Amino acid sequence: MLEFEFSEKDLNFECTGWRDLANIEETLTKFDRALFEKWREISNNGILMYKLDDLEGRCIGDRYKFQLQLNPERVKKRKGPTISQINIPFDPNRFHFGKVRQEEILFKIKDNLIIINIYPLDIGHVLLVPSIDRQLPQSLNDSAVLFGVECLLLSGHPGCTVGFNSLGALASVNHLHMHMWFVRGQLPISSVEVREIEGTTLSMGDVTKDDYVVRLVAFQMINNDVNKFVELITASAQYLQKKEIAHNIILVKGSNFSKNGNTIRAFVWPRQSILGEPKNPINHFVAVAEVAGHVTVYNEEFYRTAKEELMSESIREPAFEDKVFDEIRNGLVNTVKKIL
Template sequence: MSFTYSENDFIFETSWGDSAKLSSFDVALQTKWQSAVDNGYFRYTLNILNTKRLPGKFSFLAQLNPDRGTNRRPPEDISSLTQPFDHKKFNFTKINENEILFEVKRREKAECELKSSGKDLLVINISPLEFGHSLFLPELFSCLPQVMTLYSLQRTIELVLLSKSPTLRAGFNSLCGFATVNHLHFHLYYLNHEMLLENIQVEHLCGECYVLTKYPAKGFAFQLSREHNLLSLASSVHKLTSYLQECNIAHNVYITRGQSFNSNKERKILDSVRVYVWARKHSTEPKNVQCFDPAICELFGHLVVKVPEPFGTLSESEVASELSGICQEPFDLVFEDVKEMFCDSDSL
């Protein structure tokens, strides 16, 4: 089965008032995903035992999902951002055919279309953290390592634009940034909760780059609205992740619906796609909080907690300290280089 789309299918504005409305992409994804649930293709049935907001100004959302910690596929041993793809280890060419949802095809070529050398597949994540949790596998049979490409990023943003729901999110963990498989993939899932980073204020740095400073996990932010060019946005984000990759700095990227920066619209109206990029300490370093892994979801404020006892006592200050400890030093390290990178681009 394949899902074919064109630029005319992109939805640039949605709202929390329309959260129950679905596009044809949402219907295809959710129908196939639920069928996989009904047929028992997952390692476990999604069972979030508890969900709560941590009191405080950051509105962290914590979800207790012990199965995610005990029943998931064992992660690959990853020690370097330059670790090559290894055909002998688990990779997504080895998944069961039942895990495939559908192939994703674009009907017409995009502006400055990059040539794809393989199929783009959407498959279930057999260890789900939320409803609809899937993996987007761009150019699957090219067997690329977990290093973001411009093509893969552009395609992932397009998938978010195909959804009518404000709840569809996407993300990328680099190697040493809690990627567990060294084969190019993005996470895609529905999170039916309003989140702070959908509308938090950011400060303009240069060009298309903004900075997220009023949040414990300091990072960089980009936006796409109807007035912006998708390729230009993707190129800016990719420029930053390529720089981090070359500097051997682990990173996480989160893509979500949100308000345009400096928007005057009603808060529930989401008229842009926000892309956050965090430079972070390597995930091989010791962690202070043992009940969750600080990867893309956690940096965004969605805490996937795997241990019942710490879940009951988890506090905003504890989480904020962990996120700051992971991101502050790398952010400070790269800030001037990133500023120069985008200011130079702005002057061209």
Template sequence: MYKSNNLTSDNLNSFTSLLKTKWDEIHNETDIFRYKIDDLEERIVDGKYFLQLNPDRRSKRRTPEEMTSICQPFDEKKFHFNKVSSKEILFSLEGEDGDLHTVLVNVSPISRYHSLLCPSVNRCLPQVVTPDSLKLVVQIMFQVEDRDVRIGFNSICGFASVNHLHYHIFVEEKSLHIECVNWQHFKGEMYLLDDESTVPAFCFKIQKESSSQTLQQAWKVLEYFLEKSIAHNILFTKRGLGGDDVVYLIVWPRRNTSGAKQLSAFNVAVLELSGWFPIFDEEEFKNVQAKDLQAELMKWKRDDFKSICENIKGIL
């Protein structure tokens, strides 16, 4: 479906190896990155929270954009991904409709191989999830055999930093806490992490033969969030609920942020909700306990999750 002079349409499973090869080349042989990612110090807290110390990300990254509306329009005058150096481009996928889906290095990476997928980058879309971009991400996830790959999305007012449509690509061998929890069946291929959890979430179990129907269901939920101005974070993973040839789309409705992302010890976005905490402060990294992480997560838990569930039942 997608073609590129770097990636053949019949071999999208080379996506990960190409990404790693090109990423390492740029990281090792150029000065494109704002800092180098080598061996990050790590620790596991309470057997479930995965911490990585990355102080450079706070001090050397680009200043996040100030955003106040979940559907804030794209602004050509502000930073966007069509302004990046061509040296940051890992490869591009050309869609059947002429759209260009570009994969870039993240010049301020959270971890090794942290990259950005920019669907329809030439169309200058705002950071608002779209049905076409969901399909693209799920297609990539199905054809990437490496189960260490996850793809994440942060909405505006959900700690997105740039108002230009993009997803984050991560490669991590450790399982994340959200991939090990017990989900309750909700409806169809939709599951629920209920209100007793730190931050409740929905999970869609996407199987290849029925991916279109499940994505339609997921889109109805995300469309509801957009209509109601509910900030959200999304994780795509191949780990969880059982089965290898399944993609899980996990979405958290969360409290809205306002203004620019604050570069404190950490910010609660898709990774933190998943149980992966990039920590910017060394003392915080050494001393933070599970109760501290849980308290920070709780700040972003919505009080109206039960009513959100009832409303979603009515639209599905």
């Protein structure tokens, strides 16, 4: 098994934005090059459940600028998860990532694995599986969040994105994992307005419905303090997990809250649960990529004709009403303030 080693000097804190980009090849790091090279090698061996030819994509709208991609094969091949609740113990008898074939593994980083996603959104889509031998259920801990943040910082690609789906928020496997993929254009979430929450030392903010399609709780890395950033995200995820609240979490490169520099942003979306076996959508799922503004569309007619407002309405479907969101948001703020 190929091992990838890195040191702190390999972490890319500059977080190059799309506006600063002349040639995307110039931003790629040794991590990016190793990942894409191994990903293509594996995909050429017939591992993927469908071929990723030249995916068609377009940007819609003037307000949010959603990034759409047409990929009807993904919904045909991918089985939706059957989830009865948010907290479920790990079951070694069900599918888990310890059962994947060796040829699906790109490389190992310490005790973590990077595995090709056989149902990819796009070229380079992988699964980050932290502490694989511990056989942990789909509930974030500090070492998992740290692994996700480190992978994001190892990449120089401005579209590198890390995402987490809890059970009930369209996670398909109850074995701790995150997604990492590379978007071909700027996501709206990378520059959306974030309003600082008083008393959180610029670390935490609100994304309101005045500024984005759904309300979100946001975090930013300050002064390259990875450990504090990880601690805040982990505390938020564990609060939601204990409350049995489904959630999606996005890590992305973007502007800081003051819009005077770049950093790593994190967005937490507490949302309504999808329990039982979800039906295949007519147009698209609403999971971590979609709430970030990267929407894989399965219906060609919808892809051709979709307008921003219609897309916004479909992404809002799992959102809580304001009163419920306020209660959850206040619980997250109180949790974070105890740490700061």
